Amino acid sequence: MSTNLQDSPMTEHPVRTPIKRTVLMCKPEYFTVVYRINPWMNPALPTDTSLAVSQWQALYDIYIELGFDVHLIDPIDGLPDMVYAANGGFVIDNKAYGASFTYPERQPEGPAYMDWFRDNGFEVHAPREINEGEGDFLLVGDVILAGTGFRSDSNSHEELAAISGREVITLKLVNPSFYHLDTAIAVLDDTNIAYLRSAFDAASLDILEARYPDAIIATESDAAILGLNSYSDGYNVVIASRATDFERQLRERGYNPIGVDLSELLLGGGGVKCCTLELRR
Template sequence: MRQVAAALASEGPAAVERVAVHKTVLMCRPDHFTVSYRINPWMHPEKPTDTALAVRQWEELYRIYEGLGFDVELIDPLPGLPDMVYAANGGFTLDGIAYGARFQYDERGPEGPAYMDWFRSHGFEVVEPVSINEGEGDFLLVGERILAGTGFRSDAGSHDELRRIYGREVVTLTLIDPAFYHLDTAIAVLDTVSHAGAGNIAYLPKAFDEASQQIIRDLYPDAVTVNDDDAAVLGLNSFSDGKNVVIASRAVGFEESLRERGYTPIGVDLSELLLGGGGVKCCTLELRR
């Protein structure tokens, strides 16, 4: 009996049957994508970018989402805003309420009002931000809990705004590695509901300070940890419906870990958009009405 119990325990999360949850997302075509300034370690304006290639790669991500049955809504890209393709930074939506973004850098500042205008015109109650925050780049809904990043972009004050707006538990996590400047580059939400409603994640431990690492270990004992190689291609900047996980095609170790746990990883090449410091999740803002 002990051997049977040990074998079942060793199977762990892999024994769970994964169930896909329908998603509605907002995206923005990278028609104006380029790297003309540097606001993160990934960006090198002196190196050429290929806007047409960025569009083709983005279109493949769009087709994957359509193939998964997602509802994909679009916001019009605006000239002079090359990072507007990273829709996740445009705000955070939950319970029909959109908490707008207020960007750290002036270069991206006009994106905040543009996304808030879109939210208003599509039926969301919009709350304009007081504190600096970069939307779902730093706010991730996992089950009923919101994980909120700080350290490089979003102020901790925005976490208090989240608590007041949504009445949910908000857990502050501090990022310490400049290459992983948004929470969605260091954590991937794998399940919105599992383990008594807590959800589950994958993450890169070294992206966080020690106190935050302990919080993550306590909250998500079954979390997947990724290696440096997979993190370096923004493998964690992924999007999951609870069963299918769209990831960077070069994140091969992460892909293997997902398969072992019963997920279906779907690789996509967004290498051109990586030049701006973004990947799958950066291009994807979940709409929760």
């Protein structure tokens, strides 16, 4: 998948402007699948940690090439899912709302990420409610879309609203394969998203259709490889390299899709966005 955008003379779309991002990532030095807490995980299937590291490195290198400021948190032996940094919290206006994980296997990650936030000058807010960070909280302009149904408790939405001072809109996920909001919605810029209709209940679909009438509607096949689990700077959109229809749709809208292969990390139920936690000062 090329990083160059070629438009025909007849193509018309708004000019997309990239905005430098600051993100936190965690190298998958201890990645493996030894338990099952989502439909993607199967401990009976072999995993290749070295391959996971090399694929993650490719994502890291793309971010560096795009001019992102990339910070790293040290991985911890025994926490194989720590590579999915997006679940470690939600950061806005220098405030870090910490994560409180549903499953015991991941619960030690919450304090580890909060320690990193604290050590790096963020105002840390320890959670009272169960939530899994940017896995279920997505900022679109001044609004936070918030997922519930599988991992984050809806009470965490109220907690985040009080901490952030932002409007938080609850969306209910209904398909266990898309257990985090960032597997079913891709934020493209401050006003545009892409999403998978079948991941949401009827009331949530009504909200999405009303707020984002021009949204990209993802195909089931692209969503099935976590194609929506992508990360955008407003122009460049890093996506799963196999999400070919999503690539086409993005190009038609004036974005520049950049494909990356994270197939090994998909065995743990994560993709591009799962590996990427945005740090907003």
